[in-house]
Amino acid sequence: MLTRRSSLALLAGGAASALIPAGAFAQQGVDLSPEQPGRPRAERDEEAIRLIAKDAKFARDGVFTVANNTGRFPFSGYASDTKTVIGAEAEIGQLVADALGRKLEIVPTAWADWPLGVVSGKFDAVISNVTVTEQRKEKFDFSTYRKDLLGFYVRKDNEITIRDPRDVAGLKVIVSSGTNQEQILLRWNEANVKAGLKPVEIQYYDDDVVLYLALESGRADAYLGPNALLSFKAAQEGKTRLAGNFSGGWPVLAEIAVTTRKGAGLADAITHAINTQIRNGNYAKVLARWNLTAEAIPESRTNPPGLPKA
Structure with a gap:
Protein backbone atom coordinates (compact mmCIF):
# COMPACT_ATOMS: atom_id res chain seq x y z
CA MET A 1 0.00 0.00 0.00
CA LEU A 2 1.40 3.35 -1.02
CA THR A 3 1.28 5.95 1.73
CA ARG A 4 1.30 9.69 1.23
CA ARG A 5 5.01 9.90 1.99
CA SER A 6 6.14 7.08 -0.29
CA SER A 7 3.87 8.25 -3.09
CA LEU A 8 5.23 11.77 -2.90
CA ALA A 9 8.72 10.37 -3.18
CA LEU A 10 7.75 8.47 -6.33
CA LEU A 11 5.92 11.41 -7.83
CA ALA A 12 8.06 14.29 -6.74
CA GLY A 13 7.00 17.69 -7.86
CA GLY A 14 4.77 20.51 -6.75
CA ALA A 15 1.03 20.16 -6.99
CA ALA A 16 -1.95 22.27 -6.08
CA SER A 17 -4.77 21.03 -3.91
CA ALA A 18 -6.96 18.35 -5.49
CA LEU A 19 -9.99 20.20 -4.21
CA ILE A 20 -10.67 22.82 -6.83
CA PRO A 21 -11.15 26.23 -5.21
CA ALA A 22 -14.38 28.14 -5.67
CA GLY A 23 -12.72 30.61 -8.01
CA ALA A 24 -11.64 27.84 -10.36
CA PHE A 25 -15.17 26.44 -10.48
CA ALA A 26 -16.51 29.88 -11.33
CA GLN A 27 -13.97 30.28 -14.12
CA GLN A 28 -15.06 26.93 -15.58
CA GLY A 29 -18.72 27.88 -15.83
CA VAL A 30 -20.12 26.54 -12.55
CA ASP A 31 -22.43 29.02 -10.88
CA LEU A 32 -21.33 29.37 -7.26
CA SER A 33 -23.54 32.32 -6.44
CA PRO A 34 -25.81 31.89 -3.42
CA GLU A 35 -28.74 33.16 -5.52
CA GLN A 36 -28.48 30.28 -8.05
CA PRO A 37 -30.63 31.96 -10.73
CA ASP A 148 -25.66 4.64 -7.76
CA LEU A 149 -22.89 4.25 -10.33
CA LEU A 150 -19.18 3.57 -10.08
CA GLY A 151 -16.84 4.60 -12.87
CA PHE A 152 -13.42 3.72 -14.21
CA TYR A 153 -11.66 6.95 -15.18
CA VAL A 154 -8.46 7.06 -17.23
CA ARG A 155 -6.14 9.69 -18.60
CA LYS A 156 -7.90 11.50 -21.45
CA ASP A 157 -5.61 10.06 -24.13
CA ASN A 158 -5.85 6.49 -22.78
CA GLU A 159 -8.05 4.50 -25.18
CA ILE A 160 -8.87 1.51 -22.96
CA THR A 161 -12.49 0.51 -22.39
CA ILE A 162 -13.68 -1.40 -19.33
CA ARG A 163 -16.98 -3.21 -19.77
CA ASP A 164 -16.60 -6.34 -17.62
CA PRO A 165 -14.20 -7.94 -15.10
CA ARG A 166 -11.94 -9.41 -17.80
CA ASP A 167 -11.10 -5.91 -19.03
CA VAL A 168 -9.21 -5.02 -15.83
CA ALA A 169 -6.87 -8.03 -16.02
CA GLY A 170 -3.26 -6.85 -15.91
CA LEU A 171 -4.17 -3.20 -15.35
CA LYS A 172 -2.90 -0.91 -12.59
CA VAL A 173 -6.04 0.33 -10.90
CA ILE A 174 -6.39 2.90 -8.11
CA VAL A 175 -9.14 2.39 -5.55
CA SER A 176 -9.85 3.67 -2.06
CA SER A 177 -9.35 1.25 0.79
CA GLY A 178 -12.39 0.05 2.71
CA THR A 179 -14.90 1.10 0.05
CA ASN A 180 -17.60 -0.80 -1.78
CA GLN A 181 -15.71 -0.33 -5.03
CA GLU A 182 -12.61 -1.94 -3.52
CA GLN A 183 -14.63 -5.03 -2.60
CA ILE A 184 -16.01 -5.26 -6.13
CA LEU A 185 -12.57 -4.86 -7.68
CA LEU A 186 -11.15 -7.55 -5.37
CA ARG A 187 -13.94 -9.94 -6.43
CA TRP A 188 -13.26 -9.20 -10.08
CA ASN A 189 -9.57 -9.80 -9.61
CA GLU A 190 -10.14 -13.08 -7.79
CA ALA A 191 -12.37 -14.34 -10.61
CA ASN A 192 -9.83 -13.27 -13.24
CA VAL A 193 -6.95 -15.03 -11.50
CA LYS A 194 -9.01 -18.23 -11.20
CA ALA A 195 -9.67 -17.97 -14.94
CA GLY A 196 -5.93 -17.77 -15.63
CA LEU A 197 -5.87 -14.06 -16.43
CA LYS A 198 -3.27 -11.58 -15.23
CA PRO A 199 -3.96 -10.09 -11.78
CA VAL A 200 -4.83 -6.46 -11.24
CA GLU A 201 -2.15 -4.30 -9.65
CA ILE A 202 -4.24 -2.46 -7.06
CA GLN A 203 -2.90 0.90 -5.89
CA TYR A 204 -3.97 2.87 -2.84
CA TYR A 205 -3.33 6.54 -2.10
CA ASP A 206 -4.35 8.64 0.86
CA ASP A 207 -3.82 11.92 -0.97
CA ASP A 208 -5.96 13.01 -3.93
CA VAL A 209 -3.17 15.10 -5.41
CA VAL A 210 -0.84 12.13 -5.57
CA LEU A 211 -3.63 9.91 -6.84
CA TYR A 212 -4.25 12.08 -9.88
CA LEU A 213 -0.55 12.53 -10.51
CA ALA A 214 -0.26 8.74 -10.65
CA LEU A 215 -3.08 8.58 -13.18
CA GLU A 216 -1.81 11.44 -15.32
CA SER A 217 1.80 10.21 -15.28
CA GLY A 218 0.91 6.67 -16.37
CA ARG A 219 1.88 4.99 -13.10
CA ALA A 220 -1.74 3.88 -12.91
CA ASP A 221 -4.06 2.93 -15.78
CA ALA A 222 -7.39 3.69 -14.17
CA TYR A 223 -9.11 5.03 -11.08
CA LEU A 224 -12.26 3.31 -9.83
CA GLY A 225 -14.54 5.52 -7.75
CA PRO A 226 -18.00 7.12 -7.46
CA ASN A 227 -19.02 8.09 -10.98
CA ALA A 228 -20.71 11.32 -9.91
CA LEU A 229 -17.60 12.77 -8.30
CA LEU A 230 -15.18 11.64 -10.99
CA SER A 231 -17.47 12.66 -13.85
CA PHE A 232 -17.80 16.17 -12.45
CA LYS A 233 -14.04 16.49 -12.02
CA ALA A 234 -13.43 15.19 -15.54
CA ALA A 235 -15.86 17.71 -17.00
CA GLN A 236 -14.29 20.60 -15.10
CA GLU A 237 -10.62 19.80 -15.74
CA GLY A 238 -10.63 17.91 -19.04
CA LYS A 239 -7.75 15.65 -17.99
CA THR A 240 -9.56 12.35 -17.55
CA ARG A 241 -12.41 10.48 -19.24
CA LEU A 242 -14.86 7.71 -18.45
CA ALA A 243 -13.69 4.27 -19.61
CA GLY A 244 -16.67 2.34 -18.25
CA ASN A 245 -19.19 2.31 -15.44
CA PHE A 246 -21.50 -0.08 -13.60
CA SER A 247 -23.82 -0.29 -10.63
CA GLY A 248 -22.40 0.52 -7.22
CA GLY A 249 -24.06 -2.67 -6.01
CA TRP A 250 -22.67 -4.86 -8.79
CA PRO A 251 -24.08 -7.22 -9.86
CA VAL A 252 -27.21 -5.85 -8.14
CA LEU A 253 -28.82 -2.54 -9.12
Whole structure:
Protein backbone atom coordinates (compact mmCIF):
# COMPACT_ATOMS: atom_id res chain seq x y z
CA MET A 1 0.00 0.00 0.00
CA LEU A 2 1.40 3.35 -1.02
CA THR A 3 1.28 5.95 1.73
CA ARG A 4 1.30 9.69 1.23
CA ARG A 5 5.01 9.90 1.99
CA SER A 6 6.14 7.08 -0.29
CA SER A 7 3.87 8.25 -3.09
CA LEU A 8 5.23 11.77 -2.90
CA ALA A 9 8.72 10.37 -3.18
CA LEU A 10 7.75 8.47 -6.33
CA LEU A 11 5.92 11.41 -7.83
CA ALA A 12 8.06 14.29 -6.74
CA GLY A 13 7.00 17.69 -7.86
CA GLY A 14 4.77 20.51 -6.75
CA ALA A 15 1.03 20.16 -6.99
CA ALA A 16 -1.95 22.27 -6.08
CA SER A 17 -4.77 21.03 -3.91
CA ALA A 18 -6.96 18.35 -5.49
CA LEU A 19 -9.99 20.20 -4.21
CA ILE A 20 -10.67 22.82 -6.83
CA PRO A 21 -11.15 26.23 -5.21
CA ALA A 22 -14.38 28.14 -5.67
CA GLY A 23 -12.72 30.61 -8.01
CA ALA A 24 -11.64 27.84 -10.36
CA PHE A 25 -15.17 26.44 -10.48
CA ALA A 26 -16.51 29.88 -11.33
CA GLN A 27 -13.97 30.28 -14.12
CA GLN A 28 -15.06 26.93 -15.58
CA GLY A 29 -18.72 27.88 -15.83
CA VAL A 30 -20.12 26.54 -12.55
CA ASP A 31 -22.43 29.02 -10.88
CA LEU A 32 -21.33 29.37 -7.26
CA SER A 33 -23.54 32.32 -6.44
CA PRO A 34 -25.81 31.89 -3.42
CA GLU A 35 -28.74 33.16 -5.52
CA GLN A 36 -28.48 30.28 -8.05
CA PRO A 37 -30.63 31.96 -10.73
CA GLY A 38 -30.39 28.91 -13.01
CA ARG A 39 -31.74 26.46 -10.43
CA PRO A 40 -34.94 24.78 -11.71
CA ARG A 41 -38.00 25.38 -9.53
CA ALA A 42 -41.18 23.34 -9.30
CA GLU A 43 -44.82 24.30 -9.09
CA ARG A 44 -46.97 23.19 -6.20
CA ASP A 45 -48.03 19.55 -6.77
CA GLU A 46 -51.50 19.07 -5.29
CA GLU A 47 -51.55 15.31 -5.83
CA ALA A 48 -48.21 14.93 -4.03
CA ILE A 49 -49.55 17.03 -1.15
CA ARG A 50 -52.65 14.80 -0.94
CA LEU A 51 -50.36 11.79 -0.55
CA ILE A 52 -48.85 13.16 2.66
CA ALA A 53 -50.28 11.02 5.49
CA LYS A 54 -52.79 12.86 7.65
CA ASP A 55 -50.75 12.07 10.77
CA ALA A 56 -47.42 13.07 9.20
CA LYS A 57 -45.42 15.55 11.24
CA PHE A 58 -42.81 17.91 9.85
CA ALA A 59 -39.91 19.25 11.87
CA ARG A 60 -41.13 22.82 11.25
CA ASP A 61 -44.40 24.27 10.00
CA GLY A 62 -44.27 25.15 6.33
CA VAL A 63 -40.72 23.87 5.95
CA PHE A 64 -39.11 20.78 4.40
CA THR A 65 -36.05 20.23 6.60
CA VAL A 66 -33.31 18.23 4.90
CA ALA A 67 -30.06 16.88 6.34
CA ASN A 68 -27.08 16.91 3.99
CA ASN A 69 -23.46 15.88 4.43
CA THR A 70 -22.22 19.00 2.68
CA GLY A 71 -18.77 19.24 1.19
CA ARG A 72 -18.27 17.57 -2.20
CA PHE A 73 -19.48 18.75 -5.58
CA PRO A 74 -21.47 17.83 -7.57
CA PHE A 75 -23.54 16.49 -4.64
CA SER A 76 -23.34 19.57 -2.44
CA GLY A 77 -20.97 22.29 -1.38
CA TYR A 78 -20.95 25.91 -0.33
CA ALA A 79 -21.63 28.90 -2.54
CA SER A 80 -19.29 31.86 -2.77
CA ASP A 81 -20.79 33.28 0.43
CA THR A 82 -19.38 30.16 2.22
CA LYS A 83 -22.73 29.44 3.90
CA THR A 84 -25.37 28.70 1.25
CA VAL A 85 -25.54 25.01 0.30
CA ILE A 86 -25.69 24.42 -3.45
CA GLY A 87 -25.30 21.39 -5.71
CA ALA A 88 -27.39 18.59 -7.22
CA GLU A 89 -28.75 17.38 -3.90
CA ALA A 90 -29.81 20.86 -2.85
CA GLU A 91 -31.66 21.18 -6.14
CA ILE A 92 -33.44 17.83 -5.77
CA GLY A 93 -34.46 18.99 -2.30
CA GLN A 94 -35.69 22.29 -3.72
CA LEU A 95 -37.88 20.54 -6.31
CA VAL A 96 -39.44 18.32 -3.64
CA ALA A 97 -39.96 21.23 -1.24
CA ASP A 98 -41.58 23.33 -3.97
CA ALA A 99 -43.86 20.46 -4.98
CA LEU A 100 -44.95 19.95 -1.38
CA GLY A 101 -45.67 23.66 -0.99
CA ARG A 102 -42.93 24.16 1.58
CA LYS A 103 -39.79 26.22 2.07
CA LEU A 104 -36.54 24.26 1.84
CA GLU A 105 -34.12 24.29 4.75
CA ILE A 106 -30.86 22.36 4.32
CA VAL A 107 -29.01 21.47 7.49
CA PRO A 108 -25.32 20.53 6.97
CA THR A 109 -24.94 17.31 8.95
CA ALA A 110 -22.13 14.84 9.62
CA TRP A 111 -22.78 11.51 7.89
CA ALA A 112 -22.85 9.65 11.21
CA ASP A 113 -25.55 11.96 12.58
CA TRP A 114 -28.28 11.84 9.94
CA PRO A 115 -29.89 8.48 10.96
CA LEU A 116 -30.68 9.61 14.49
CA GLY A 117 -31.74 13.03 13.24
CA VAL A 118 -34.26 11.53 10.81
CA VAL A 119 -35.58 8.93 13.26
CA SER A 120 -36.00 11.53 16.02
CA GLY A 121 -37.84 13.97 13.74
CA LYS A 122 -35.13 16.63 13.81
CA PHE A 123 -35.01 16.32 10.02
CA ASP A 124 -37.86 15.44 7.68
CA ALA A 125 -35.46 13.73 5.29
CA VAL A 126 -31.86 13.26 4.32
CA ILE A 127 -30.74 13.90 0.75
CA SER A 128 -27.08 12.98 0.83
CA ASN A 129 -26.17 10.23 -1.65
CA VAL A 130 -27.83 7.56 0.51
CA THR A 131 -28.04 4.16 -1.17
CA VAL A 132 -31.12 1.98 -0.66
CA THR A 133 -30.22 -1.16 1.31
CA GLU A 134 -32.39 -3.84 2.86
CA GLN A 135 -30.88 -3.13 6.26
CA ARG A 136 -31.68 0.58 6.06
CA LYS A 137 -35.24 -0.21 4.96
CA GLU A 138 -35.88 -1.57 8.44
CA LYS A 139 -35.76 2.00 9.81
CA PHE A 140 -36.26 4.24 6.79
CA ASP A 141 -38.47 4.78 3.76
CA PHE A 142 -36.94 5.65 0.40
CA SER A 143 -37.91 7.65 -2.69
CA THR A 144 -35.32 7.02 -5.38
CA TYR A 145 -33.86 9.82 -7.50
CA ARG A 146 -30.56 8.64 -8.98
CA LYS A 147 -28.62 5.53 -9.95
CA ASP A 148 -25.66 4.64 -7.76
CA LEU A 149 -22.89 4.25 -10.33
CA LEU A 150 -19.18 3.57 -10.08
CA GLY A 151 -16.84 4.60 -12.87
CA PHE A 152 -13.42 3.72 -14.21
CA TYR A 153 -11.66 6.95 -15.18
CA VAL A 154 -8.46 7.06 -17.23
CA ARG A 155 -6.14 9.69 -18.60
CA LYS A 156 -7.90 11.50 -21.45
CA ASP A 157 -5.61 10.06 -24.13
CA ASN A 158 -5.85 6.49 -22.78
CA GLU A 159 -8.05 4.50 -25.18
CA ILE A 160 -8.87 1.51 -22.96
CA THR A 161 -12.49 0.51 -22.39
CA ILE A 162 -13.68 -1.40 -19.33
CA ARG A 163 -16.98 -3.21 -19.77
CA ASP A 164 -16.60 -6.34 -17.62
CA PRO A 165 -14.20 -7.94 -15.10
CA ARG A 166 -11.94 -9.41 -17.80
CA ASP A 167 -11.10 -5.91 -19.03
CA VAL A 168 -9.21 -5.02 -15.83
CA ALA A 169 -6.87 -8.03 -16.02
CA GLY A 170 -3.26 -6.85 -15.91
CA LEU A 171 -4.17 -3.20 -15.35
CA LYS A 172 -2.90 -0.91 -12.59
CA VAL A 173 -6.04 0.33 -10.90
CA ILE A 174 -6.39 2.90 -8.11
CA VAL A 175 -9.14 2.39 -5.55
CA SER A 176 -9.85 3.67 -2.06
CA SER A 177 -9.35 1.25 0.79
CA GLY A 178 -12.39 0.05 2.71
CA THR A 179 -14.90 1.10 0.05
CA ASN A 180 -17.60 -0.80 -1.78
CA GLN A 181 -15.71 -0.33 -5.03
CA GLU A 182 -12.61 -1.94 -3.52
CA GLN A 183 -14.63 -5.03 -2.60
CA ILE A 184 -16.01 -5.26 -6.13
CA LEU A 185 -12.57 -4.86 -7.68
CA LEU A 186 -11.15 -7.55 -5.37
CA ARG A 187 -13.94 -9.94 -6.43
CA TRP A 188 -13.26 -9.20 -10.08
CA ASN A 189 -9.57 -9.80 -9.61
CA GLU A 190 -10.14 -13.08 -7.79
CA ALA A 191 -12.37 -14.34 -10.61
CA ASN A 192 -9.83 -13.27 -13.24
CA VAL A 193 -6.95 -15.03 -11.50
CA LYS A 194 -9.01 -18.23 -11.20
CA ALA A 195 -9.67 -17.97 -14.94
CA GLY A 196 -5.93 -17.77 -15.63
CA LEU A 197 -5.87 -14.06 -16.43
CA LYS A 198 -3.27 -11.58 -15.23
CA PRO A 199 -3.96 -10.09 -11.78
CA VAL A 200 -4.83 -6.46 -11.24
CA GLU A 201 -2.15 -4.30 -9.65
CA ILE A 202 -4.24 -2.46 -7.06
CA GLN A 203 -2.90 0.90 -5.89
CA TYR A 204 -3.97 2.87 -2.84
CA TYR A 205 -3.33 6.54 -2.10
CA ASP A 206 -4.35 8.64 0.86
CA ASP A 207 -3.82 11.92 -0.97
CA ASP A 208 -5.96 13.01 -3.93
CA VAL A 209 -3.17 15.10 -5.41
CA VAL A 210 -0.84 12.13 -5.57
CA LEU A 211 -3.63 9.91 -6.84
CA TYR A 212 -4.25 12.08 -9.88
CA LEU A 213 -0.55 12.53 -10.51
CA ALA A 214 -0.26 8.74 -10.65
CA LEU A 215 -3.08 8.58 -13.18
CA GLU A 216 -1.81 11.44 -15.32
CA SER A 217 1.80 10.21 -15.28
CA GLY A 218 0.91 6.67 -16.37
CA ARG A 219 1.88 4.99 -13.10
CA ALA A 220 -1.74 3.88 -12.91
CA ASP A 221 -4.06 2.93 -15.78
CA ALA A 222 -7.39 3.69 -14.17
CA TYR A 223 -9.11 5.03 -11.08
CA LEU A 224 -12.26 3.31 -9.83
CA GLY A 225 -14.54 5.52 -7.75
CA PRO A 226 -18.00 7.12 -7.46
CA ASN A 227 -19.02 8.09 -10.98
CA ALA A 228 -20.71 11.32 -9.91
CA LEU A 229 -17.60 12.77 -8.30
CA LEU A 230 -15.18 11.64 -10.99
CA SER A 231 -17.47 12.66 -13.85
CA PHE A 232 -17.80 16.17 -12.45
CA LYS A 233 -14.04 16.49 -12.02
CA ALA A 234 -13.43 15.19 -15.54
CA ALA A 235 -15.86 17.71 -17.00
CA GLN A 236 -14.29 20.60 -15.10
CA GLU A 237 -10.62 19.80 -15.74
CA GLY A 238 -10.63 17.91 -19.04
CA LYS A 239 -7.75 15.65 -17.99
CA THR A 240 -9.56 12.35 -17.55
CA ARG A 241 -12.41 10.48 -19.24
CA LEU A 242 -14.86 7.71 -18.45
CA ALA A 243 -13.69 4.27 -19.61
CA GLY A 244 -16.67 2.34 -18.25
CA ASN A 245 -19.19 2.31 -15.44
CA PHE A 246 -21.50 -0.08 -13.60
CA SER A 247 -23.82 -0.29 -10.63
CA GLY A 248 -22.40 0.52 -7.22
CA GLY A 249 -24.06 -2.67 -6.01
CA TRP A 250 -22.67 -4.86 -8.79
CA PRO A 251 -24.08 -7.22 -9.86
CA VAL A 252 -27.21 -5.85 -8.14
CA LEU A 253 -28.82 -2.54 -9.12
CA ALA A 254 -28.14 0.19 -6.55
CA GLU A 255 -30.15 3.41 -6.30
CA ILE A 256 -29.80 6.66 -4.37
CA ALA A 257 -32.89 7.96 -2.57
CA VAL A 258 -34.47 10.67 -0.49
CA THR A 259 -34.58 9.03 2.94
CA THR A 260 -37.34 9.54 5.51
CA ARG A 261 -38.27 7.88 8.79
CA LYS A 262 -40.07 4.59 8.26
CA GLY A 263 -43.79 5.10 8.55
CA ALA A 264 -43.51 8.89 8.64
CA GLY A 265 -46.06 9.13 5.84
CA LEU A 266 -43.90 11.20 3.50
CA ALA A 267 -42.33 8.72 1.09
CA ASP A 268 -45.26 8.30 -1.32
CA ALA A 269 -45.67 12.07 -1.57
CA ILE A 270 -41.97 12.59 -2.24
CA THR A 271 -41.91 9.80 -4.83
CA HIS A 272 -44.87 11.37 -6.63
CA ALA A 273 -43.23 14.79 -6.51
CA ILE A 274 -40.02 13.44 -8.05
CA ASN A 275 -41.94 11.62 -10.80
CA THR A 276 -43.74 14.84 -11.67
CA GLN A 277 -40.36 16.54 -12.03
CA ILE A 278 -39.08 13.67 -14.19
CA ARG A 279 -42.05 14.08 -16.52
CA ASN A 280 -41.86 17.87 -16.80
CA GLY A 281 -38.10 17.95 -17.43
CA ASN A 282 -36.94 19.77 -14.29
CA TYR A 283 -35.25 16.62 -13.01
CA ALA A 284 -33.20 16.25 -16.19
CA LYS A 285 -32.18 19.91 -15.98
CA VAL A 286 -30.84 19.44 -12.44
CA LEU A 287 -28.74 16.44 -13.41
CA ALA A 288 -27.43 18.16 -16.53
CA ARG A 289 -26.38 21.23 -14.52
CA TRP A 290 -24.13 19.01 -12.38
CA ASN A 291 -22.97 16.55 -15.06
CA LEU A 292 -25.00 13.68 -13.60
CA THR A 293 -27.14 12.78 -16.62
CA ALA A 294 -25.62 9.28 -16.76
CA GLU A 295 -27.17 8.57 -13.36
CA ALA A 296 -30.74 9.51 -14.29
CA ILE A 297 -33.56 7.10 -13.49
CA PRO A 298 -36.72 6.75 -15.62
CA GLU A 299 -39.02 6.63 -12.60
CA SER A 300 -38.81 7.24 -8.85
CA ARG A 301 -39.87 4.27 -6.71
CA THR A 302 -40.86 3.99 -3.09
CA ASN A 303 -38.85 1.38 -1.19
CA PRO A 304 -37.56 -0.67 -4.14
CA PRO A 305 -35.38 -3.74 -3.53
CA GLY A 306 -32.19 -2.56 -1.85
CA LEU A 307 -28.70 -3.95 -1.64
CA PRO A 308 -28.85 -7.23 0.31
CA LYS A 309 -27.70 -7.40 3.93
CA ALA A 310 -25.00 -9.90 3.02
